Amino acid sequence: xxxxxxxxxxxxxxxxxxxxxxxxxxxxxxxxxxxxxxxxxxxxxxxxxxxxxxxxxxxxxxxxxxxxxxxxxxxxxxxxxxxxxxxxxxxxxxxxxxxxxxxxxxxxxxxxxxxxxxxxxxxxxxxxxxxxxxxxxxxxxxxxxxxxxxxxxxxxxxxxxxxxxxxxxxxxxxxxxxxxxxxxxxxxxxxxxxxxxxxxxxxxxxxxxxxxxxxxxxxxxxxxxxxxxxxxxxxxxxxxxxxxxxxxxxxxxxxxxxxxxxxxxxxxxxxxxxxxxxxxxxxxxxxxxxxxxxxxxxxxxxxxxxxxxxxxxxxxxxxxxxxxxxxxxxxxxxxxxxxxxxxxxxxxxxxxxxxxxxxxxxxxxxxxxxxxxxxxxxxxxxxxxxxxxxxxxxxxxxxxxxxxxxxxxxxxxxxxxxxxxxxxxxxxxxxxxxxxxxxxxxx
Amino acid sequence: xxxxxxxxxxxxxxxxxxxxxxxxxxxxxxxxxxxxxxxxxxxxxxxxxxxxxxxxxxxxxxxxxxxxxxxxxxxxxxxxxxxxxxxxxxxxxxxxxxxxxxxxxxxxxxxxxxxxxxxxxxxxxxxxxxxxxxxxxxxxxxxxxxxxxxxxxxxxxxxxxxxxxxxxxxxxxxxxxxxxxxxxxxxxxxxxxxxxxxxxxxxxxxxxxxxxxxxxxxxxxxxxxxxxxxxxxxxxxxxxxxxxxxxxxxxxxxxxxxxxxxxxxxxxxxxxxxxxxxxxxxxxxxxxxxxxxxxxxxxxxxxxxxxxxxxxxxxxxxxxxxxx
Numbered sequence: 051x052x053x054x055x056x057x058x059x060x061x062x063x064x065x066x067x068x069x070x071x072x073x074x075x076x077x078x079x080x081x082x083x084x085x086x087x088x089x090x091x092x093x094x095x096x097x098x099x100x101x102x103x104x105x106x107x108x109x110x111x112x113x114x115x116x117x118x119x120x121x122x123x124x125x126x127x128x129x130x131x132x133x134x135x136x137x138x139x140x141x142x143x144x145x146x147x148x149x150x151x152x153x154x155x156x157x158x159x160x161x162x163x164x165x166x167x168x169x170x171x172x173x174x175x176x177x178x179x180x181x182x183x184x185x186x187x188x189x190x191x192x193x194x195x196x197x198x199x200x201x202x203x204x205x206x207x208x209x210x211x212x213x214x215x216x217x218x219x220x221x222x223x224x225x226x227x228x229x230x231x232x233x234x235x236x237x238x239x240x241x242x243x244x245x246x247x248x249x250x251x252x253x254x255x256x257x258x259x260x261x262x263x264x265x266x267x268x269x270x271x272x273x274x275x276x277x278x279x280x281x282x283x284x285x286x287x288x289x290x291x292x293x294x295x296x297x298x299x300x301x302x303x304x305x306x307x308x309x310x311x312x313x314x315x316x317x318x319x320x321x322x323x324x325x326x327x328x329x330x331x332x333x334x335x336x337x338x339x340x341x342x343x344x345x346x347x348x349x350x351x352x353x354x355x356x357x358x359x360x361x362x363x364x365x366x367x368x369x370x371x372x373x374x375x376x377x378x379x380x381x382x383x384x385x386x387x388x389x390x391x392x393x394x395x396x397x398x399x400x401x402x403x404x405x406x407x408x409x410x411x412x413x414x415x416x417x418x419x420x421x422x423x424x425x426x427x428x429x430x431x432x433x434x435x436x437x438x439x440x441x442x443x444x445x446x447x448x449x450x451x452x453x454x455x456x457x458x459x460x461x462x463x464x465x466x467x468x469x470x471x472x473x474x475x476x477x478x479x480x481x482x483x484x485x486x487x488x489x490x491x492x493x
Numbered sequence: 494x495x496x497x498x499x500x501x502x503x504x505x506x507x508x509x510x511x512x513x514x515x516x517x518x519x520x521x522x523x524x525x526x527x528x529x530x531x532x533x534x535x536x537x538x539x540x541x542x543x544x545x546x547x548x549x550x551x552x553x554x555x556x557x558x559x560x561x562x563x564x565x566x567x568x569x570x571x572x573x574x575x576x577x578x579x580x581x582x583x584x585x586x587x588x589x590x591x592x593x594x595x596x597x598x599x600x601x602x603x604x605x606x607x608x609x610x611x612x613x614x615x616x617x618x619x620x621x622x623x624x625x626x627x628x629x630x631x632x633x634x635x636x637x638x639x640x641x642x643x644x645x646x647x648x649x650x651x652x653x654x655x656x657x658x659x660x661x662x663x664x665x666x667x668x669x670x671x672x673x674x675x676x677x678x679x680x681x682x683x684x685x686x687x688x689x690x691x692x693x694x695x696x697x698x699x700x701x702x703x704x705x706x707x708x709x710x711x712x713x714x715x716x717x718x719x720x721x722x723x724x725x726x727x728x729x730x731x732x733x734x735x736x737x738x739x740x741x742x743x744x745x746x747x748x749x750x751x752x753x754x755x756x757x758x759x760x761x762x763x764x765x766x767x768x769x770x771x772x773x774x775x776x777x778x779x780x781x782x783x784x785x786x787x788x789x790x791x792x793x794x795x796x797x798x799x800x801x802x803x804x805x806x807x808x809x810x811x812x813x814x815x816x817x
Contacts, residue, residue, distance in 0.1 A: 254613035
C-alpha cells in the first residue's frame, strides 16, 4: 500500500465550500482522507511542505486543442496533457477540430483510449455539431453522447447556418448537453487576421469588427430561447457580447459563456508589438505584425478587455477556459496573413490571471471558482472541490513567485505565445491528479 | 528603421519601411539628396560609381512594372549590381517561405533588398530577421513609402514648401497603401490633410473618431464624404486608384456612381485654389477617378511623378548602401 501524502501548511482556496484559510490535507490513494487546520505528521506519510503556497482544486479547462489525431507535429494528447499538468490543470476537454474531426464514435474512442494510455490528466472529448465540421448535417449526437462527449462544437468554425443551429440546440437539449459555439459571422470576418480598430488601420491588416461576434451571439440567444437548448458561447471577446449575454441571463435563457486569459489581459496592441498597459497610440516597428498575438477571436480593444473583467466580476461570465491552440514554428514564422490563429495558453494561464488581482477588483478565490467549480458544474462532474472523500485533484501554486516566460521550456509542443520574455508573477508548484503528483516544478 | 539625423548629410538609414519612422529633417535630407541625384539623371552619361560592388535585390511578389524598373534603373545608374527576382505565388500554392527566401538573400551578400509583397508587414518581418537593409516597395494595404517620398519630392520641386498647404486625397483610403504613407509624409511636413471618399472606403475608426486614441498622429486629418467641401481651397489634390473589384465586394454600388460622386473633374476643381496641383500615383482609371482633361491638364504633374521616382530611389539606395 502506497504511503499517504500529507500536504501541510498551505493556504486552501476552495470556493465550493467557501474555504480560504491555512489547512492540512491528507491524501490516501486517489482520495482526500482528511482536511483539517492541523493534521499530525507521521513517518508513514510522504510530506509536501506547502507553507509558501496556495492549494486549490485541480483546474479544469473546458476548451483545448490537442491536435491529435491529425496534426501531431503541433501537439499530441500526451504533450497537451503534460502541458496542462504544468499549468495546474487536472481535467481538460479536447475540441473536435482534429483531422479527422471528432464527429463519430470511433474518433471519440480513439481519444479516450489514447488519453487513458498516454495522458497524465483526464481528457474529455467534445463532439462536432456537424459532420466534418462543415456546417451542413448534424452528427449522430446521441451516439457521440453515449460514447462520452461532454458537449458539441464546431469550434474553429461557427455553426453558420441558423437553421442547423436551431436543430442542434433542440436535438442536444434532450441529451442534456450544451452546444458550444464559436460566434463569428463569416461574411464579416472574411480575409481578416485581427481585430478591426485603429491598430488594424495603422498596420493595414484587415480586421474583424465586434459585430461579427455579436450578431451570432444575439442569434444564438434567440435560438436558445426558441428551443430551450443550452447554448454555451466560447471565448467571448466583445463588450457587446457581454451585454447581450448579461441580458439573456436576466431573462432566464439557458446560456453560459467562457472567457480566455488572453482576452482578459491583452489588447490588439499586442499585434503592434507594443506594451498594452495603455491604449495610447504606439508606432509600427519591426516587432509589429506579431503573429504570436494572432488568435481567433482576436485580441480586442481596451474597452472590450475591461468588459471581460466586468463580466467576470458580475457573474455574466461563468468559466475561464484557455482555448489552448498550439502551433508549430512555421505556422507563426511568417506574415500575419499566412500565420495560423492561436496561442499556447495552458502553461501561462495562471500567472496571466493572477495579474488581474493586481490590476482589477478580481480576487484569487473568484479566479479559482471560474477554473474549478464552474467548469465542474458545466461538465456535470463530481470534481472541482477539496472535501473529505472526494477525488484528490489538487493544484499547488505560488501567487507571488516571478518567472520569465521561455517557450522553449514549455511542455506543450506549441511555443506560440505573445508573452515570450515577459516576467510573470504566479507559478505552479505541483499538480496532483487522483492522489498522484503528476507535476512538480522542482523535480 | 532607426534613423539618426545630424546637421550634415551624414544620416543613417538601416531600412526604409515606412515614412512614419522618419523625422521632418530626415525627409528633407532625402529630398535634398534626390535633387543632387536628379542632376546625374540629366547628364549625357548617366552613370556614377557610388555603389560599385554593392548588390541590390528586387524581390517582387506582386506584378509591378513602374516601381521595379524605377528601382532597377536607380541602382544601375549608381553602378550597383541589380538582381531581379519575381516571385509570383498564388495563395494556394505556397512556395518557399518568405523567411527562407530572406535568409538566402542575406547569405548571397546583398546589401539592400527591395521587397514588394501582397501581405502588409512583410518587409517588417524581413527586416526583423535579416541584417540586409530592406526597402518597402509596397506591402499589402499598409505602406508604399518610396511612392510617398517621390510625390513629396515632386511637390517640393513644383511649389517649394508644403507647410500649411491644403492637400486633399480622394478615393479608396481604406485599401490604399499610397494614401497611408502620404498621410505620414504630409503630416510630418506640416500640410493640412483632408481625405475624401465614400464611407465604405474610409477606415471606420477614422470615421468614428481617432481622437479617443491618445497621441494618434492622424487625429488632425479632416475626413469627409463631401467632394465639394474637400476640394474647396485645396492646393494639391491627389486622386487614388480605384480597384475595380470594389464594386464586386460591395463597397460601391457601381463605378458609374463613384465617378459621378467622387471623380475629379475640371468643374469640381474650380473651387480649389488657382494653380491647384493634380497628382495620381498611377496606374490611372481615366474616366473613373479622374477625368482625362484633368489628368493631362496644365496643372497635372502626373508625368513628373515618374521622373522623380528614379532620383528619389537613387537617393535612398545611396544613403542606405554607402553608410553601411
